[in-house]
Amino acid sequence: MDHLTDKEFDRVCTYLSCTIGLNMRSKRVLLDCRLSRERERFGFSTFSSYLDAVEAGTDNEVNARFIDLVTTHYTYFLRESRQFDFLRTTAFPELEASRPRRTWNILCAGCSTGEECYTTSMIAEDYGRGRNLPPVRITGIDISGKAIEKARRATYQPAHVEKVPPRWLSSYFTHNDGNYTVTGPVRRRVTFAQANLNDPDALRRRYDLIMCRNVIIYFDRETREKVLDNLHRHLAVSGYLILGHSEIIRSRAKFVYQKDSVYQKQPEAIIS
Ligand SMILES: C[S@@+](CC[C@H](N)C(=O)[O-])C[C@H]1O[C@@H](n2cnc3c(N)ncnc32)[C@H](O)[C@@H]1O
Incomplete structure (x- = not known):
């Protein structure tokens, strides 16, 4: 499995900070693991081409899954009651x-x-x-x-x-x-x-x-x-x-x- 290079990791973090406001700089392993699988799933040959597609925003499924992968959804009824x-x-x-x-x-x-x-x-x-x-x-x-x-x-x-x-x-x-x-x-x-x-x-x-x-x-x-x-x-x-x-x-x-x-x-x- 390919890993994100420093430059690609920086590109993802900058994109997330500018769009959603997320600070993911301390989550390199998590991002690397989730996005590598995602890149393979959609058949992109390089991270750059996958990130190009995310940034272009033209494929709804790519973008919806990307957002879902970088956010944390943990919750339950009566949390912090x-x-x-x-x-x-x-x-x-x-x-x-x-x-x-x-x-x-x-x-x-x-x-x-x-x-x-x-x-x-x-x-x-x-x-x-x-x-x-x-x-x-x-x-x-x-x-x-x-x-x-x-x-x-x-x-x-x-x-x-x-x-x-x-x-x-x-x-x-x-x-x-x-x-x-x-x-x-x-x-x-x-x-x-x-x-x-x-x-x-x-x-x-x-x-x-x-x-x-x-x-x-x-x-x-x-x-x-x-x-x-x-x-x-x-x-x-x-x-x-x-x-x-x-x-x-x-x-x-x-x-x-x-x-x-x-x-x-x-x-x-x-x-x-
Ligand atoms: C951990 S959950 C919290 C759920 C619930 N509020 C709770 O406390 O149980 C955080 C949620 O914030 C959402 N979120 C993160 N960044 C967001 C943004 N920029 N705009 C709207 N929602 C965002 C995530 O998609 C995720 O579902």
Whole structure:
């Protein structure tokens, strides 16, 4: 098997940094291994010709598989569950008080295969029981078209639902051929779109709550700042931005830290 030369590795890293914002400089073995197999799979005789095809972007399958190979999609239902407790105990009660009639818009940025969106929808479903809440609209976006396809199918293997309580399993899923499929209103309030967070026009509306968990950790510093600025712009005043447990915002000018990697957007007047 051929290996990436220093020059080719640099070319891949530069491309990933400029397009998706990923910092892959410490992932040489992983990239080498995955892209070598990919080059052979498509029958490119050299890495250069494979990378030419990726950069040209004319073959959808080459590009979709490339994006899928360089991104990490690990996720499961109720991952980092304290943050879902925060939705139930703090974010949703505050929205109920401040936006009793207008649709609540929630964004899961970097939603992978959809488990985070559907978990949020299940929390909303439980919270809304016996209350007269406005509609809740949950949008999941991810750069990987393959992840978005799986999210739309909403069918999961048992390992992904291990943390799901039995009541949810029986109320919000159907069980077929050993897999679990999300159904009913919990599924209908979630929609998905393929989008690149590194694109300043990726987001269209203002959200009352944004989850962007275990995504910016993969970005280079510049992209992280750019993406956080964009999420800030699209978050309602006093809205919450929820990051992954190992992700932090260093500059606190725009967000106030709450707890468990939850940040609240500062009122506009305080931002210099
Ligand atoms: C590890 S998963 C996190 C899934 C979920 N948020 C969670 O915490 O369980 C990271 C996701 O971010 C997506 N991603 C990476 N770079 C992205 C970008 N520039 N724009 C949109 N999504 C991106 C990947 O495709 C991947 O599905």
